[in-house]
Amino acid sequence: MSNKKLNMKDKYRLLTRDLEWEFSYRDRKEIFPQEDFEGIKITDWSKWEDPFRLTMDSYWKYQAEKEKKLYAIFDAFSQNNGQQNVTDARYVNAIKLFLTGVSPLEYQAYSGFAHVGRQFGGVGARVACQMQSLDELRHVQTQIHAMSHYNKHFDGFQDFAHMHDRVWYLSVPKSFFDDARSAGPFEFMVAIGFSFEYVLTNLLFVPFMSGAAYNGDMATVTFGFSAQSDEARHMTLGLEIIKFLLEQHEDNVPIVQRWINKWLWRGYRVLTLVAMMMDYMLPNKVMSWQESFEVYFEEAASSLFKDLARYGIEMPPYAADAIAEKEHLSHQAWSIFYNYGHAAAFHTWMPTAQEMDWLSEKYPNTFDKYYRPRFEKWREMEEAGERYYNPTLPMLCQTCQIPMGFTDMENPTMTSYRQSVYDGERYNFCSNGCKDIFDHEPEKYVQSWMPVHQIFQGNCGGPEMEDVLGDYYRINLGVDNLDFKGSPDEARWNGWHNLQSAEDKLKKAS
Amino acid sequence: MSKVYIALQDNEESHYIVEAIEEDNPDVTVIYQPAMIRIECEGHMVIKRETVEEKMGRDWEIPALHVNLITLGGNVDEDDDQLSLTWNN
Numbered sequence: 001m002s003n004k005k006l007n008m009k010d011k012y013r014l015l016t017r018d019l020e021w022e023f024s025y026r027d028r029k030e031i032f033p034q035e036d037f038e039g040i041k042i043t044d045w046s047k048w049e050d051p052f053r054l055t056m057d058s059y060w061k062y063q064a065e066k067e068k069k070l071y072a073i074f075d076a077f078s079q080n081n082g083q084q085n086v087t088d089a090r091y092v093n094a095i096k097l098f099l100t101g102v103s104p105l106e107y108q109a110y111s112g113f114a115h116v117g118r119q120f121g122g123v124g125a126r127v128a129c130q131m132q133s134l135d136e137l138r139h140v141q142t143q144i145h146a147m148s149h150y151n152k153h154f155d156g157f158q159d160f161a162h163m164h165d166r167v168w169y170l171s172v173p174k175s176f177f178d179d180a181r182s183a184g185p186f187e188f189m190v191a192i193g194f195s196f197e198y199v200l201t202n203l204l205f206v207p208f209m210s211g212a213a214y215n216g217d218m219a220t221v222t223f224g225f226s227a228q229s230d231e232a233r234h235m236t237l238g239l240e241i242i243k244f245l246l247e248q249h250e251d252n253v254p255i256v257q258r259w260i261n262k263w264l265w266r267g268y269r270v271l272t273l274v275a276m277m278m279d280y281m282l283p284n285k286v287m288s289w290q291e292s293f294e295v296y297f298e299e300a301a302s303s304l305f306k307d308l309a310r311y312g313i314e315m316p317p318y319a320a321d322a323i324a325e326k327e328h329l330s331h332q333a334w335s336i337f338y339n340y341g342h343a344a345a346f347h348t349w350m351p352t353a354q355e356m357d358w359l360s361e362k363y364p365n366t367f368d369k370y371y372r373p374r375f376e377k378w379r380e381m382e383e384a385g386e387r388y389y390n391p392t393l394p395m396l397c398q399t400c401q402i403p404m405g406f407t408d409m410e411n412p413t414m415t416s417y418r419q420s421v422y423d424g425e426r427y428n429f430c431s432n433g434c435k436d437i438f439d440h441e442p443e444k445y446v447q448s449w450m451p452v453h454q455i456f457q458g459n460c461g462g463p464e465m466e467d468v469l470g471d472y473y474r475i476n477l478g479v480d481n482l483d484f485k486g487s488p489d490e491a492r493w494n495g496w497h498n499l500q501s502a503e504d505k506l507k508k509a510s
Numbered sequence: 511m512s513k514v515y516i517a518l519q520d521n522e523e524s525h526y527i528v529e530a531i532e533e534d535n536p537d538v539t540v541i542y543q544p545a546m547i548r549i550e551c552e553g554h555m556v557i558k559r560e561t562v563e564e565k566m567g568r569d570w571e572i573p574a575l576h577v578n579l580i581t582l583g584g585n586v587d588e589d590d591d592q593l594s595l596t597w598n599n
């Protein structure tokens with residue numbers, strides 16, 4: 001058989017048709033036991049179409065090409081001591097947060113897609129999910145490889161997988177994926193394939209990676225964009241599953257709408273970390289969080305939801321809440337981390353005078369009015385040798401697990417605070433979105449592993465701060481945590497650069 | 511009309527692809543950002559194999575686009591000769 005004569009569509013049809021067969025001695029329901037319980041109705045799986053019509057031969061061919069390019073750059077980066085050429089050592093803390101907070105999600109995505117790639121009754125959907133599963137495994141591996149180079153030269157990278165499972169702020173991304181993977185297969189696809197991949201990963205990868213390039217970090221740009229080259233396929237799969245579900249049966253529409261509402265808000269809350277990475281952790285700035293949010297969320301989501309309107313799908317009600325927060329989000333998030341800088345596995349700092357001016361320029365309605373005075377006070381305390389650390393443990397939102405530090409957008413100096421009572425217990429939430437999600441499935445969210453509750457219950461190493469942070473989280477105290485100023489990272493960085501300039505002087509002299 | 515868009519890694523090969531897109535879609539806007547090129551257009555955009563091959567001066571197939579692709583927005587349709595992005599609104 002000559003492959004050359006077949007076109008892409010024929011090849012794809014053969015690939016999928018050959019993997020499907022009639023079940024003669026087992027009931028379909030036994031083979032696909034998870035297909036019905038969520039209430040989704042599928043009448044005809046053959047209506048599924050993968051717009052990329054990717055076949056295995058071209059999949060392996062182009063993935064191999066991507067890997068070759070990627071590893072060539074990793075080699076060049078380490079051979080040239082690329083770690084010394086980033087803008088400044090504060091930048092590397094964004095990468096620490098990426099490795100501990102985001103890369104393990106790639107592994108969760110791998111595992112989740114492998115699972116749903118078995119559960120769907122349609123072969124087209126199964127093949128697409130299996131390929132995506134392989135992509136996600138590639139993402140976590142390449143990210144660990146890329147960052148292993150930084151681990152040789154900076155603190156805070158050494159125990160990322162252990163930390164992901166335990167550290168308080170990492171429970172935000174971890175619980176997001178745990179929530180999706182413990183849902184049914186169709187909800188997982190709407191959660192990850194659609195809301196996360198289609199609507200939100202652009203905000204996670206595109207402006208941040210462009211920012212990495214602008215800060216001299218070619219290794220990160222390259223793994224980021226190499227992962228994104230698969231993302232385009234994942235996004236298309238995410239959009240395809242939504243259209244497919246909506247076209248299959250009108251009863252699917254309200255179920256899908258509720259999932260979209262839920263997962264868009266859940267995902268947006270996780271991106272809080274990205275907002276502060278962009279505005280506070282990149283020394284050279286490409287665009288502000290607000291600007292990227294406008295391009296990649298407001299503009300992109302409005303085109304998308306206009307397109308879905310013909311199925312009866314509407315923009316989630318919480319989108320307005322996300323838009324209202326865009327001028328505040330990164331500042332509030334950085335304030336939380338600055339406060340709890342002793343309990344983080346990366347360094348925090350107050351922006352320089354010049355950086356504060358950039359923030360004033362980018363956020364003319366909010367920065368000077370609400371945040372600058374507080375930040376300048378903290379800077380004064382720091383200069384007086386009394387760097388502020390908050391000694392209490394924060395109250396967390398039961399749904400997103402972020403400390404209750406967001407404010408009411410109508411009254412931006414008041415903490416936004418919602419409550420529900422379930423089974424005689426009171427639960428706290430940061431927003432309407434988080435409260436509604438809980439109220440719909442309280443029996444799920446009362447089981448959440450809440451880091452602060454766990455500390456109080458004595459499940460995290462012991463009663464003292466050192467027990468929790470040092471023994472249980474495995475933060476190397478006095479090394480990985482606290483302010484960037486005075487850290488071993490800073491001392492090493494200064495060492496390299498003085499050394500370099502001394503070498504330069506010698507070269508010039510000879 | 512909503513905007514469809516595609517973003518490519520800023521490298522040698524992408525420059526030819528961008529040239530081809532500009533030729534086949536005269537209304538596109540091309541935006542250069544650190545390490546990436548974003549191309550957007552109202553409603554519809556198409557990338558044609560033939561035009562890219564002409565710009566590169568060698569054979570090129572549509573799935574090779576994935577090697578340099580960062581992100582896209584719009585409904586995708588791909589076959590052997592072209593990849594198109596469309597919003598129906």
Ligand SMILES: [Fe+2]
Pocket residue numbers: 106109135136139227
């Ligand atoms: Fe991924």
Ligand SMILES: [Fe+2]
Pocket residue numbers: 109136197230231234
């Ligand atoms: Fe993905």
Ligand SMILES: [Zn+2]
Pocket residue numbers: 269397398399400401402429430431434
């Ligand atoms: Zn919340």
